[in-house]
Amino acid sequence: MKIPTAMDDSSVSHHNGGQVGSQIGVSVNNKQNDEPSQSVQYSIPGILHFIQHEWARFELERSQWEVDRAEFEARIAFLEGERKGQENLKNDLVRRIKMLEYALKQERAKFHKLKYGVELQQGDVRPPPKEPPAEPEPAERAQWKQGRQLIKQYLQEIGYTDTILDVRSNRVRNLLGLNNEEQVEDPYRNYDKNELYGLLQREIRTGGKEQRKGGVPPGGVYNEEGLSVQETAAVFANFEFLANQEMDMDEIDDLDAKQPHHASGKQGEEVDHEAEEVLNELNMLTESEADGGGQGDEYPVVKLSGSTASQASAVAAGAAAGGAGEADEEPLALGELAQLTVSNEPEAYDVASANKESFRKTWNAKYTLRSHFDGVRALAFHPTEAALVTASEDHTLKLWNLQRTVPAKKSAGLDVEPLYTFRAHTAPVLCLAMGAPRSEECFSGGLDGTIRVWNLPAPTADPYDPYDPAVQGPVLRDHTDAVWSLAASHGRLLSASADGTARVWAPRAPRPLLATLRDEQAATPPAPAAADFADAASRAAVVYRDGSLLLYDLETGQAVLRVSCDSAATRVRSHPTLPILVTAHEDRHIRFWDAVSGRCAHAMVAHLDAVTGLALDPNGLFLLSGSHDCSVRLWNLDTKTCVQEITAHRKKFDESILDVAFHPLRPYIASAGADGLAKVFV
Amino acid sequence: MADGVQVLRRNRPGSKAKDFCRWPDEPFEEMDSTLAVQQFIQQTIRRDPANLEAILKMPEAQDEGVWKYEHLRQFCMELNGLAVRLQSECKPETCTQMTATEQWIFLCAAHKTPKECPAIDYTRHTLDGAACLLNSNKYFPSRVSIKESSVAKLGSVCRRVYRIFSHAYFHHRSIFDAFEKETHLCKRFTYFVTKYSIISKEILILPKLDDETPITQPVGESEA
Ligand SMILES: [Zn+2]
Numbered sequence: 007m008k009i010p011t012a013m014d015d016s017s018v019s020h021h022n023g024g025q026v027g028s029q030i031g032v033s034v035n036n037k038q039n040d041e042p043s044q045s046v047q048y049s050i051p052g053i054l055h056f057i058q059h060e061w062a063r064f065e066l067e068r069s070q071w072e073v074d075r076a077e078f079e080a081r082i083a084f085l086e087g088e089r090k091g092q093e094n095l096k097n098d099l100v101r102r103i104k105m106l107e108y109a110l111k112q113e114r115a116k117f118h119k120l121k122y123g124v125e126l127q128q129g130d131v132r133p134p135p136k137e138p139p140a141e142p143e144p145a146e147r148a149q150w151k152q153g154r155q156l157i158k159q160y161l162q163e164i165g166y167t168d169t170i171l172d173v174r175s176n177r178v179r180n181l182l183g184l185n186n187e188e189q190v191e192d193p194y195r196n197y198d199k200n201e202l203y204g205l206l207q208r209e210i211r212t213g214g215k216e217q218r219k220g221g222v223p224p225g226g227v228y229n230e231e232g233l234s235v236q237e238t239a240a241v242f243a244n245f246e247f248l249a250n251q252e253m254d255m256d257e258i259d260d261l262d263a264k265q266p267h268h269a270s271g272k273q274g275e276e277v278d279h280e281a282e283e284v285l286n287e288l289n290m291l292t293e294s295e296a297d298g299g300g301q302g303d304e305y306p307v308v309k310l311s312g313s314t315a316s317q318a319s320a321v322a323a324g325a326a327a328g329g330a331g332e333a334d335e336e337p338l339a340l341g342e343l344a345q346l347t348v349s350n351e352p353e354a355y356d357v358a359s360a361n362k363e364s365f366r367k368t369w370n371a372k373y374t375l376r377s378h379f380d381g382v383r384a385l386a387f388h389p390t391e392a393a394l395v396t397a398s399e400d401h402t403l404k405l406w407n408l409q410r411t412v413p414a415k416k417s418a419g420l421d422v423e424p425l426y427t428f429r430a431h432t433a434p435v436l437c438l439a440m441g442a443p444r445s446e447e448c449f450s451g452g453l454d455g456t457i458r459v460w461n462l463p464a465p466t467a468d469p470y471d472p473y474d475p476a477v478q479g480p481v482l483r484d485h486t487d488a489v490w491s492l493a494a495s496h497g498r499l500l501s502a503s504a505d506g507t508a509r510v511w512a513p514r515a516p517r518p519l520l521a522t523l524r525d526e527q528a529a530t531p532p533a534p535a536a537a538d539f540a541d542a543a544s545r546a547a548v549v550y551r552d553g554s555l556l557l558y559d560l561e562t563g564q565a566v567l568r569v570s571c572d573s574a575a576t577r578v579r580s581h582p583t584l585p586i587l588v589t590a591h592e593d594r595h596i597r598f599w600d601a602v603s604g605r606c607a608h609a610m611v612a613h614l615d616a617v618t619g620l621a622l623d624p625n626g627l628f629l630l631s632g633s634h635d636c637s638v639r640l641w642n643l644d645t646k647t648c649v650q651e652i653t654a655h656r657k658k659f660d661e662s663i664l665d666v667a668f669h670p671l672r673p674y675i676a677s678a679g680a681d682g683l684a685k686v687f688v
Numbered sequence: 689m690a691d692g693v694q695v696l697r698r699n700r701p702g703s704k705a706k707d708f709c710r711w712p713d714e715p716f717e718e719m720d721s722t723l724a725v726q727q728f729i730q731q732t733i734r735r736d737p738a739n740l741e742a743i744l745k746m747p748e749a750q751d752e753g754v755w756k757y758e759h760l761r762q763f764c765m766e767l768n769g770l771a772v773r774l775q776s777e778c779k780p781e782t783c784t785q786m787t788a789t790e791q792w793i794f795l796c797a798a799h800k801t802p803k804e805c806p807a808i809d810y811t812r813h814t815l816d817g818a819a820c821l822l823n824s825n826k827y828f829p830s831r832v833s834i835k836e837s838s839v840a841k842l843g844s845v846c847r848r849v850y851r852i853f854s855h856a857y858f859h860h861r862s863i864f865d866a867f868e869k870e871t872h873l874c875k876r877f878t879y880f881v882t883k884y885s886i887i888s889k890e891i892l893i894l895p896k897l898d899d900e901t902p903i904t905q906p907v908g909e910s911e912a
């Protein structure tokens with residue numbers, strides 16, 4: 007605290023000091039104050055109140071800023087993820103170009119052979135080993151210069167400066183091994199890669215055109231270039247997504263239209279066919295690469311620097327330049343290339359259609375589900391529809407139809423109003439499971455110890471329809487304490503309760519309770535925290551508060567596997583296709599267990615705080631986790647790496663995210679929070 | 689906490705019902721969440737639901753609009769409990785209209801044009817409508833500050849919500865009594881709307897719940 011001094015000239019600061027002590031301290035302050043009239047205007051309680059008020063206000067603002075900061079951080083993470091995705095895409099495209107270029111050379115060679123019956127003495131495919139690449143034949147060099155000059159002219163026309171050319175030339179030289187200095191990197195970075203990429207594509211076309219117009223003497227080179235341009239155009243036409251980068255498709259059509267003047271019409275008609283061939287050859291390349299150039303004569307192994315060095319025209323040199331940058335980073339992976347699919351949709355990498363790209367996308371918050379008065383403990387998607395049910399500590403469940411939205415005020419997000427509110431629990435609802443497709447039912451378990459079966463109203467229902475008691479199905483009352491977890495599969499229901507048991511139910515049967523699973527070996531049975539069916543509902547995995555994981559055989563009701571772990575478990579999910587169990591723990595870990603041997607296959611620190619939610623996508627490729635650290639994370643199950651992180655919910659007391667879910671069919675994920683909100687991401 | 693051990697106020701999966709939310713109180717000043725007021729209200733209710741004074745004692749320097757708003761959220765949330773009980777007894781066949789004393793019929797305001805919903809539907813629709821309104825991003829985008837124009841919306845919600853209490857009181861007395869014994873909700877609500885003058889006294893038709901003398905002063909026209 008500040009100690010008042012005679013130097014202080016404002017009575018406020020005096021009183022501020024007075025806050026430390028008692029009335030005496032205050033009166034001292036007053037004595038020190040030389041202007042009694044001024045102090046009359048302030049009263050101690052008034053000032054204290056003011057200070058407290060201000061403090062509270064600052065605290066509120068601070069907390070709001072913190073929320074804002076968290077949101078911005080999430081945004082940054084998202085954008086970075088997006089950038090990474092774009093870079094991967096770019097690398098991929100560059101590699102494809104490289105491959106196409108090589109395939110073109112092959113085609114050229116073949117064409118030449120067929121036409122003239124002799125091997126094409128093409129330096130670009132097989133450079134004479136003894137001849138240094140930097141010394142092409144004089145004729146070629148002249149041509150090279152000429153081509154380069156033309157391109158330069160052309161580029162200047164369209165606004166590309168010498169600087170870029172220099173950068174490019176540096177890169178080419180670097181590629182050729184003429185100069186290995188790293189300096190190339192820096193200028194290159196000043197330019198947008200996409201720009202250079204577009205530049206490269208333009209060069210490919212313009213270069214060819216100039217060659218033809220320039221009246222280069224007929225012969226191999228001429229034909230080569232003619233064919234090259236045509237094929238390039240054809241291939242590009244086929245790989246429309248490439249054009250998306252910067253290429254103007256009309257120009258290509260133009261080129262195609264002009265082709266017959268320079269090349270045979272037959273070729274023009276067969277562009278698609280040729281492109282296919284190119285692709286086929288790419289497949290063969292895989293093999294030729296694999297046997298280490300055994301077929302060298304027909305399919306020489308690509309030696310990028312060599313081939314480029316003696317390339318007669320700057321065209322190909324330019325084409326290679328774009329790709330070679332990446333070649334430095336990683337070796338050619340032709341095997342992968344063979345599997346690359348060709349998409350004819352120009353917008354294939356748009357965010358909207360990226361859904362189809364199965365999780366190459368990043369997820370964005372789209373719907374906010376606000377209507378619960380308290381924390382949302384669980385959520386589950388409808389098996390087929392764009393709908394979900396949430397369960398809350400406010401004792402209700404709500405059904406939401408994502409196709410019935412009201413536009414939200416500020417953001418691009420949408421608010422959804424609930425379609426129906428399920429009321430019957432007399433305490434917080436803790437867990438939820440969705441019935442099989444077409445059953446139109448869901449199950450909820452609550453702190454009141456009951457499990458309730460609900461008949462879902464139609465997604466077209468009006469929230470203000472008359473009350474229909476038929477929405478309430480049977481009630482399962484055997485548990486004697488809070489029901490914390492539910493799973494439904496094959497018409498069976500599995501519950502885990504704080505009463506120490508997990509139970510298996512046929513929920514609508516006259517005698518619904520099928521089995522009670524209890525850890526017989528434990529002296530004082532620990533409480534189950536969560537349970538999930540495994541192995542086509544023939545087994546049940548149950549995790550306990552003490553960290554142990556038990557796998558029960560549902561035929562016998564006996565535990566067939568028992569593993570222990572030091573940290574309390576909060577969730578368990580079984581992998582949809584593999585014998586793997588995934589558990590979430592309070593020690594921030596997610597653990598993967600071999601469901602046969604019980605071996606811990608992998609353990610990772612997944613969050614900054616207790617992990618509270620787990621969901622596997624229906625194909626078993628991705629894992630979604632939520633935590634009290636306020637974030638949702640998406641994991642690639644193969645590499646166990648985090649693909650995306652989303653900050654989704656605010657804290658209430660020390661709880662934040664309480665559940666996460668994948669839609670079984672549609673591209674939706676969702677999170678439920680202690681802040682009373684549920685969010686759906688697309 | 690003072691001893692330096694960090695208390696985590698969490699409900700861990702598998703914990704018993706009796707331990708739910710049973711953690712040491714957190715001083716209001718130390719709550720740094722945007723949901724601090726809700727936390728504080730719930731914490732005070734859990735400590736003693738009958739202690740209306742304590743529950744409705746607003747912390748100093750608290751924004752009164754937010755305070756009222758959070759209390760109303762809590763009322764609507766707890767009223768779910770009354771609605772659940774009513775669902776089993778209050779049938780559209782017997783309670784065809786929303787009435788308290790027989791003097792007026794309340795129209796359900798959840799519909800585009802106010803409608804004569806049966807009592808159970810009135811109850812559900814009113815609570816559903818209140819949930820939507822009180823969670824509306826348009827009127828209540830923040831839990832820490834509330835526009836004056838939105839605070840005005842609280843009054844009509846309170847008026848409608850009070851009719852649920854009064855219907856239960858006059859038509860399903862045993863349910864009302866059992867619920868009230870457990871929650872003291874109607875008493876708290878009456879105290880709340882009186883303290884902050886949210887509803888005019890003559891609309892509060894229920895007898896004072898502590899003494900048993902019913903108030904039988906007729907009140908004017910009903911409104912939706
Ligand atoms: Zn009734």
Ligand SMILES: [Zn+2]
Binds near residue numbers: 796799805809
């Ligand atoms: Zn109605």
